[in-house]
Amino acid sequence: MATEVKVPAMGESISSGILAAWHVKSGDYVEEGQTIYELETDKITSEANAEVSGVITIEVEADEEVEIGQVVATIDESASAGPKSESDGESESGTSASDDSEDKEGGSGEDDNRSDSEEQPNKDGQELAASGGKKVDPEATLSPAARKAAEETGVDVSKLNGSGKDGRVTKDDILKAAEKADSSQKSGDRSQRTDDRGQKSESPAPAPSAPKSGERETRKKMSPLRKKIAEHLVNASQQSAMLTTFNEVDMSAVMKLRKTHQDAFVERHGIKLGFMSFFTKAVTHALKAVPEVNARIEGNEVVSQHYYDIGVAVGTDKGLMVPVVRECDQKDFAQIEKDIIGYAKAARDGKIQMSDLQGGVFTISNGGIYGSMLSTPIINFPQPAILGLHNIQQRAVVIDGEVVARPMMYLALSYDHRLIDGKEAVTFLVKIKEAIEDPARLLFGI
Known part of the structure; x- marks a missing residue:
């Protein structure tokens, strides 16, 4: 039996939005409660979770406008998770666990009391898949949301210790790294400014990605x-x-x-x-x-x-x-x-x-x-x-x-x-x- 994934109601004044990013691919096995996509409206950006477990089929691509109540995917509950592959060492339960932890840890992006282990890249965890021992290319394994965050913040994902499945770098890893970089860059003079001037300073917004060579203008759709x-x-x-x-x-x-x-x-x-x-x-x-x-x-x-x-x-x-x-x-x-x-x-x-x-x-x-x-x-x-x-x-x-x-x-x-x-x-x-x-x-x- 296939369950339809519909865009949920977001409030009386919201009738549509942009499907900003998928966290899964067609054919992936998803667990109930797993985050599967991000929806951006004219007021907020929210995440949608799978209501059932099964194999997902995506019907609407990322960056497309969707209406409230529109079907954007289906989940086949009769399908089971595929056998674990020795070559990639990936398991669907691992996907669910990493996504769940990503949701829980996303709230600590501005915490100044993180442990030193979070701040230091762990090359072993980043480069080796947990089960297969193969090197993981951080760029190749980025989700659409994580890739967008990396482009906006300018964070070098190759230097990050991914918290996701098999060392995969997640969106929260990138946001935390960007905040850590801003904090460490400004920490020395920020306390001085607070004491002397009483004004807490924030680091400037990250510079936009450079345009391709030869381009005089670039265009993108307004969010x-x-x-x-x-x-x-x-x-x-x-x-x-x-x-x-x-x-x-x-x-x-x-x-x-x-x-x-x-x-x-x-x-x-x-x-x-x-x-x-x-x-x-x-x-x-x-x-x-x-x-x-x-x-x-x-x-x-x-x-x-x-x-x-x-x-x-x-x-x-x-x-x-x-x-x-x-x-x-x-x-x-x-x-x-x-x-x-x-x-x-x-x-x-x-x-x-x-x-x-x-x-x-x-x-x-x-x-x-x-x-x-x-x-x-x-x-x-x-x-x-x-x-x-x-x-x-x-x-x-x-x-x-x-x-x-x-x-x-x-x-x-x-x-x-x-x-x-x-x-x-x-x-x-x-x-x-x-x-x-x-x-x-x-x-x-x-």
């Missing part, structure tokens, strides 16, 4: 996510009366707090105290002080919102995503930091859920991690406003009649002028400035 982002940004500009107001904030107090309590915070909670939790709390504080900003327009009505779900913009290799941290008024700094880290990792690993991206009342975008000094962020419509954070730099400021150097950051608040007047916008931004320059205000709600 559903990129198309959706483009459409969303244009709609925000066309459907709102957007205006941006600016201010600057002295980061000295927050930087001093972080330096004083960082070790105890890490020991207690297992994560670092970052700037985003301060700004998330400051935004929540400002929304309570200026409730006109915590609203939205629906038709001819103004809908006031009495909850504080804050979106945090996250850059990924597929585009910008804005996961939402829920009930920020009820969470402490550690809970907010953990939520932000978890959502950011899920977004970058392509494991973000639709529910994680819905329902925010306000968005924070931190262009400072890329070195931006000043910008005019576009609101995440239908939200009425967005806060743009920027790079921290030592600048000369006048305090009590004296010129002193202070770590300063420019703040930008873009807002829908149909709903928010200049007075409310400026007051809102000043409330954020006051809370950051005097964090004790967050404790007392003043």
Whole structure:
């Protein structure tokens, strides 16, 4: 009996997607629960698992657009796994085990506490198949998803110790290697910047692969996510009366707090105290002080919102995503930091859920991690406003009649002028400035 593999429902607003990559080939024996393909929609990238065990027949090639409910493959449950070949030493159960471990280990891509054994390539494990003793060519055994990850990150797969079957290099191996390379390259000066400037720096996005010799232009189809982002940004500009107001904030107090309590915070909670939790709390504080900003327009009505779900913009290799941290008024700094880290990792690993991206009342975008000094962020419509954070730099400021150097950051608040007047916008931004320059205000709600 053959079971149809259909594209599952992904939410009311999603009707189609791109079948980004197959993790198996036609004729492969797949186990129930094994990851078999990746689906990329205009909001998220998700993985699909086999519902039954059997031999799979692929009916739709990778990179093709598919509709929700469309049959993309069939699995013959009556077929059994083929006999183990002595030449290649591959077993179908090994495929399932490697894929299962790949799913489980994919969540540790940003873990800074990996063992040394993960960081050092194991040539024996990479070059020799576990059963047959034959050398494995990492390039030849890459899955479509892994090959795409290698091209995007520039990682040399020949130097990796594959965690997959018979030393096969998986997508997660490549993502981990790319993160390790970025971390090791920046670790020395990153801690110095954090201490001296209070601004955590991220390594730049990997350079795109070089075009073939003689080509002056290359073309590729826009991904559903990129198309959706483009459409969303244009709609925000066309459907709102957007205006941006600016201010600057002295980061000295927050930087001093972080330096004083960082070790105890890490020991207690297992994560670092970052700037985003301060700004998330400051935004929540400002929304309570200026409730006109915590609203939205629906038709001819103004809908006031009495909850504080804050979106945090996250850059990924597929585009910008804005996961939402829920009930920020009820969470402490550690809970907010953990939520932000978890959502950011899920977004970058392509494991973000639709529910994680819905329902925010306000968005924070931190262009400072890329070195931006000043910008005019576009609101995440239908939200009425967005806060743009920027790079921290030592600048000369006048305090009590004296010129002193202070770590300063420019703040930008873009807002829908149909709903928010200049007075409310400026007051809102000043409330954020006051809370950051005097964090004790967050404790007392003043």
